[in-house]
Amino acid sequence: MEYSNQLMRLGIPIFELLSEALGLNPKHLKDMGCAEGLYFIAHYYPICPEPDLTQGLSKHTNSAFLTAVLQDQTGGLQVLHENHWVDVNPVHGALMVNLGDMMQLITNSKFVYHRVLAKNVKLRISVACFFRTHFGQEDSPRKYGPIMELLSE
Template identity: 60%
Template sequence: MDVTNSSEIHTESEIEYDRKSQLKAFDESKTGVKGLVDAGVKKIPRIFIHEKNKLDEEEEDGFSHGVSDFSIPVINLEGMNVYGSLRNGIVKKVGEASKNWGVFLVVNHGISSNTLDAMIEGVRGFHEQDNEVKKKSYSREYGSRAFTYNSNYHLYDNPATYWVDSMHCSMLPTPPNPQELPQACRDIMIEYSEKITRLGFSILELLSEALGLNPNKLRDKDCGRALFLVGHYYPACPEPNLTFGSGKHTDKTAFTLLLQDQSGGLQVLHEKQWVNVAPIPGALIVILGDMMQQVYTIKRYS
């Protein structure tokens, strides 16, 4: 005879209500996952646990998760601004990588390692500052202010929460007032944004030429009109086998310029295999968004 303690019986609605309460409490703390780490948690809250069947789906999604023989294309941009055979060679490589991969790394892109390292330290400095200072930037009302910080963009919509905190700032088309930016990373955000914007326009020119268009075609179509700077922070997780820092996704933008630290962990899907993007000091990752992917897919099969 089975005897069940009635206090352990929960209806689906009660479980859902409990999750909503936990999400609300986590959100209202305004300290993100970094706050949990600072509090010394040994077990991650249930809202961060991805159910075993979901983890299995991630592993059995029809794609290979093992060691891949593929390596992400690395393109040397030195000489890209000098029209001639060298630039033509760069354009060809950009076109091939865009059509076949949708992602590539660039080196010798004109932004110094000092600036890149300072940007990474700026993001880390913001997320690791005193919570009471950081809370002043916490918001889910995107667009209400130039700079915001929170944990999980879609906190209340995703079935499980990711182990990540993020800072967000719209730098273009209307640059923010410097006083709206946090002191911990204000100067480097402005410097980095100016330099990454120039590089972004250069890459737009290369992408245009790779499509057989006038160099200014994509820029004239406002593909580089906006710059949205995001700084993700993934503090050490006490139970990393139960959660993720991010899920499978694509970007809706024209393209993303990603500055990766040396910790690794980023993967891209290529020919049904998840390929590790090994960090290269001084490199930036160019990831074509949905719009550009569609353009290059059409070109690939035309």
């Protein structure tokens, strides 16, 4: 619970900085509800004797507004940049934050594919925290679309 509380405390200023970077009021993304829901997934990747023969976690995007990932020092996370897979080297004690599909939708912008490779050196553990809306509320009046201030002709 403490980790969850600390992530929420971290998420608010990240959304404020993203709002400012978009030229919006610092509270804009928070007021839209981007920081209301948290969803955690822990991944355990055992040592793989033949990583070249496995898929790992295939190319994908996250459906969230943003994702904060606590990863160990094993590595394996990659992002697709200019049609080339680039390693995201873990930094001890740091969180990796990436933007998801909902952020792409509301900012009328682009997103980056990522994947996780199998490793043969040691097991890999990561904990992903997704800032996203609550699912299962089909009758919710809240709808998301591109932010009007970010649209052009």
